[in-house]
Every structure is written in structure tokens, then in C-alpha cells.
Amino acid sequence: MAAIGCNDSIGPKLPATFDLVNINGRGLPTFYFPTPGLTPTILFASLTLDNNGKAFWLEARRESDGTQTTINNTFDYKITVNRIEIGSFSPCPANANCMGTYKGTISNETLSLNVQTTDAGAIIYNYRANFNNYRTNFGLTPY
Numbered sequence: 001m002a003a004i005g006c007n008d009s010i011g012p013k014l015p016a017t018f019d020l021v022n023i024n025g026r027g028l029p030t031f032y033f034p035t036p037g038l039t040p041t042i043l044f045a046s047l048t049l050d051n052n053g054k055a056f057w058l059e060a061r062r063e064s065d066g067t068q069t070t071i072n073n074t075f076d077y078k079i080t081v082n083r084i085e086i087g088s089f090s091p092c093p094a095n096a097n098c099m100g101t102y103k104g105t106i107s108n109e110t111l112s113l114n115v116q117t118t119d120a121g122a123i124i125y126n127y128r129a130n131f132n133n134y135r136t137n138f139g140l141t142p143y
Contacts, residue, residue, distance in 0.1 A: 018127035023125055047127060054075070055076070055086045056073075057071070057072070
């Protein structure tokens with residue numbers, strides 16, 4: 001049985017915010033993917049899941065040329081027991097550049113998301129729940 005944005009005993013109580021703690025075990029700031037020469041560095045990232053099946057992704061990075069950028073994206077998400085998928089679940093129109101889905105696992109305290117699979121292996125973003133973020137920034141009681 002699939003549910004969008006459900007609350008259960010395994011998954012988080014929603015809404016929830018998760019802060020990125022590491023990428024493939026490397027603490028922040030860290031490179032996204034090892035490349036020769038300068039490489040983009042992830043400085044901070046968070047993922048907020050609302051009650052309506054929307055995921056809000058915020059990522060701050062230092063690009064390979066040294067400029068700092070912030071990336072904001074809104075995606076759909078589905079949670080089935082302890083599995084999460086984030087992306088677009090609508091059919092991709094012809095000739096469009098559509099993203100796939102990110103897949104991972106989720107609990108009340110952690111979220112691990114495969115954001116890309118390369119020849120060298122998967123790039124896994126590991127998040128931890130930020131209970132204070134909702135209380136401070138959104139006026140909600142932490143769960």
C-alpha cells in the first residue's frame with residue numbers, strides 16, 4: 001500500500017525537516033563527486049517534507065570557480081513504510097528534460113537518499129532530522 005506523505009510508526013511525523021550531515025560518509029563541507037582539479041563543494045543542504053506530498057530542497061554550494069550559489073527545488077515525494085521517493089511522478093512530455101526520482105530510506109530521525117549513481121558508485125546524501133528547525137522557523141512543536 002503506497003501513501004503520499006503519510007505518518008506511520010516507521011516514517012517521520014510530518015511536516016519534517018532534515019539537514020544534510022554527510023555525503024557518502026564525508027562530513028560537510030565536502031565535494032559532491034571527486035573530479036580532477038577544482039570541484040563543487042556542498043556547504044549545507046536541507047530537505048523539508050510537508051503534509052501534502054511536497055519536498056523542498058535547499059542546497060548551498062561553492063562552485064568550482066569559487067562562487068557561492070543556493071539551489072532551491074520543489075519536488076513531489078512518496079513514502080511507503082520506510083522507503084522514500086522524491087521527484088516528479090508525472091509523465092515526461094516529449095522533448096522535455098525531466099528528472100528521474102531519487103530513492104532512499106527514511107525514519108523519524110534519518111533520511112538517506114541516492115542522488116546519483118555513477119561508474120564509481122552511488123552518491124548518497126545522509127540527513128538527520130532537525131527538530132529545532134520547525135519549532136524555530138515554522139512555529140511548530142517538534143515531534
